[in-house]
Amino acid sequence: MTGNFVKVKCKDCSNELIVFVKATTTVKCDACGATITKPSGGNAKIFGEKTDLE
Numbered sequence: 001m002t003g004n005f006v007k008v009k010c011k012d013c014s015n016e017l018i019v020f021v022k023a024t025t026t027v028k029c030d031a032c033g034a035t036i037t038k039p040s041g042g043n044a045k046i047f048g049e050k051t052d053l054e
């Protein structure tokens, strides 16, 4: 891992997903469908609790 990915915990259901910090598509929670990231030009806007990967 090079810091380009983060673990994000869904704010609605606590499901955890690994997402690319510069994702250019909207990423939704696998479990409940809540929006996890939205593209915002540079780094994606991340909704939920973000944890950096080692």
Ligand SMILES: [Zn+2]
Residues within 6 Å of the ligand: 010, 011, 012, 013, 014, 015, 029, 030, 031, 032, 033, 034
């Ligand atoms: Zn969820």
